[in-house]
Amino acid sequence: MAGFFISFEGLDGSGKTTQLRRLETFLIGRGREVVSLRQPGGTALGDRIRAVVLDSKTEAAVGKIAPMTEMALMFADRAQAIAEVILPALEAGKIVLCDRWTDSTEAYQGGGRGLGAEKVLEMHHAVCGDLWPALTILLLPDLQASLKRARRRNDRHIAAVGTDENRFETEGDGFYGRIHAVYTAIGYREKARVVTIGDGNLDEVEAAVRSAVLQRI
Numbered sequence: 001m002a003g004f005f006i007s008f009e010g011l012d013g014s015g016k017t018t019q020l021r022r023l024e025t026f027l028i029g030r031g032r033e034v035v036s037l038r039q040p041g042g043t044a045l046g047d048r049i050r051a052v053v054l055d056s057k058t059e060a061a062v063g064k065i066a067p068m069t070e071m072a073l074m075f076a077d078r079a080q081a082i083a084e085v086i087l088p089a090l091e092a093g094k095i096v097l098c099d100r101w102t103d104s105t106e107a108y109q110g111g112g113r114g115l116g117a118e119k120v121l122e123m124h125h126a127v128c129g130d131l132w133p134a135l136t137i138l139l140l141p142d143l144q145a146s147l148k149r150a151r152r153r154n155d156r157h158i159a160a161v162g163t164d165e166n167r168f169e170t171e172g173d174g175f176y177g178r179i180h181a182v183y184t185a186i187g188y189r190e191k192a193r194v195v196t197i198g199d200g201n202l203d204e205v206e207a208a209v210r211s212a213v214l215q216r217i
Contacts, residue, residue: 003090004217005131007101009186009194010139011179012168013149015205019139020097022206023213027095032217035089039100040077043084049077054168067113071120074105075127082128095217101133103186103194108168111182112175135216136194137209138187143180145199147173 006023008016020036027034037043040050052058053073059065078101089096102124110120168175187196195212197205 002093003096004135005086005090005096005098005133006213007098007103007133007136008139009100009103009107009136009183010141011143011146011176011183013146014139014141015149015202016137016139017099018202019137019205019209020099022202023209024097026210027213033092033094034097035085035094036097037081037085037099039081039098039104040074042081042098043077045080046077049073053077067109067115068119070113071105071109071115071123074109075123078102079127082131086131098133101136102128103136103138103183103190106186107179107182111178112171114178117182132193134193135212136190137212138183138194138196139205140180140183140187140196141199143177146180147176 008020010016017038024034024036037046038050039046040053041047053065053070081098086096086098102120105124106117106120109115110117187194195208197208197212200208
C-alpha cells in the first residue's frame with residue numbers, strides 16, 4: 001500500500017481530536033490527500049455503532065453493556081472502517097488520520113474494563129490482521145489535567161442538552177487511572193510505532209506532532 005496510516009490516541013480531554021484536525025489542515029496545505037475518520041464511527045454503520053456504544057441513554061434502554069460486548073462492538077466498527085474507508089484510501093496513496101485505533105480498545109476495555117491486553121490483541125488479529133498505523137501519536141498529558149478538561153466539556157454538554165456527553169463520563173478516577181497506565185505501557189512497549197507527547201500548550205504539541213509526522217512521510 002502506498003498510503004500512510006496515522007492514529008491519534010489519548011484520554012478524553014488530551015487534545016487528540018484538535019491536534020488531528022490541525023495536522024489534517026497542515027497536510028492538505030502541503031498538497032497531500034488526507035482521509036480522516038474517528039473510532040468508533042467513520043462509516044454509516046460505524047456511526048450507528050458509535051451511538052449505541054457511547055450514548056449515555058443506552059444502558060437505561062437496554063441494560064448494562066457487558067465489557068466483552070463493548071469490545072466486540074468496537075471491533076465491528078473497526079472492521080467496517082477498514083473495508084469501507086481505510087484500505088481503499090491507503091491503496092489510493094492517501095494519508096489516513098484516525099481518531100483512535102486498537103490502542104484505545106486496549107486502554108479502555110482492556111485496562112478500564114479489566115479485560116486485559118491479551119483478549120484485545122487476539123480480537124485485533126482476528127478482525128484487523130496485521131493492520132496497524134505506521135505512526136501513532138499518543139497524547140499523554142497529566143491525568144488530572146485531562147480529566148479536568150473532559151469534565152468541563154461534559155458540563156457544557158449537560159447544560160446544553162441535559163445528558164452526559166457519553167457513557168464513559170460517569171466513570172470514576174480509578175477507571176481513568178487504569179486507562180492512563182495502559183497508555184503509558186503501550187508507549188514504552190511500542191516505541192517504534194508510538195510517539196508519546198506529554199504536557200504543552202496547543203502550539204507546542206502541534207509542533208511536536210508535525211515533527212514526528214514529517215520524519216516519517
